[in-house]
Amino acid sequence: MRSCDRLKAERLRLSLSQEELAKLGRVSRRAQASYESGERSPRGEYLESIALGGVDVGYVLTGQHSAEPSVSAQRVADGAPVAATYGPGPGLAEVKLYDVEGAAGAGRSLEGERVEGVIHFPEAELAALGVSAERVAGVKVRGDSMESTLADGDWVLVDLGSRDIRQEGVFLLTVSGERRIKRVQRLAGGALFLISDNEHYQPEMITPQQMGEVEILGRCEVRIGRIS
The missing domain is CATH 1.10.260.40 (lambda repressor-like DNA-binding domains)
Structure with a gap:
């Protein structure tokens, strides 16, 4: 053939x-x-x-079938491995992948954005992470500001149902309509620190007066690598 x-x-x-x-x-x-x-x-x-x-x-x-297309995936919080595969199968939830980070967008909805591909996670694995399969999306990382947590070209699984910044972590958010991936820290008085894990980038403070320009879209839970 x-x-x-x-x-x-x-x-x-x-x-x-x-x-x-x-x-x-x-x-x-x-x-x-x-x-x-x-x-x-x-x-x-x-x-x-x-x-x-x-x-x-x-x-x-x-002409040789792959035994199983494998995916390198780890929790953003602690690097613990997470099961994932590119192929569909029983008990697997499909997650759409969007190349939208850093692009202007219309709020938290990704509907209407171009789907770049799909990845599948065991539904039980998502449940163990406290993530609803209906409220997740894969987003491509652009730039090196989040090295070494997230590298340019990585995909990250975003829990669109988790937007509470009191639980500090890495979030997908918009600032003045521009999507970003940053570590978010809440400060006294209602201000925010947007932190890049790459030490070459300075933190950005969002004052209480600027909070109307910020929208938290979801918490970044899983770093997704490439097919190996």
């Missing part, structure tokens, strides 16, 4: 149309059709994107 045939087989296995897989790969439907016909060969950026959607890229390229 040719690699183009294996690509089509993976698309059918995931019950995706050509248009849906093209969106995951950030290409046109015409390009997707040309990949499946063997007329053109896909580029690395395309393969990386569809891997996030659950496509077994190793099988597409070599």
Whole structure:
């Protein structure tokens, strides 16, 4: 079987149309059709994107199925490992991945934003974290301000149901409409400190008068790595 045939087989296995897989790969439907016909060969950026959607890229390229696409995931708070996989399965909750951190957005809702891929977590694992499967989203980290907690290009699982900053931690928030990922510390008098874990960045104080420009979107619970 040719690699183009294996690509089509993976698309059918995931019950995706050509248009849906093209969106995951950030290409046109015409390009997707040309990949499946063997007329053109896909580029690395395309393969990386569809891997996030659950496509077994190793099988597409070599004909050898991956034993199980693995994901490196750890709790943000203490680095404890968390089970996760790119492929769907029984007892697994699907979490959408959005590349939106640092972009202007319309508040806490991510609906309408482009989905870059999906990842799956055991529902029992999310429950143990105190996270509702219906109220989570994966967000891509941009920049190095949160090194070494979160690196540029990481994905982080955000609990959109946890917005209480009295429980200090790392949060996804908006400041004047711009999404950011920062460690948030509440100060006396109602002010906030937005802290970058990279020591080369200075903390930013949000005064009580500026609090109207801040919206807490959710607590960052799990750092998600890449397929290994």
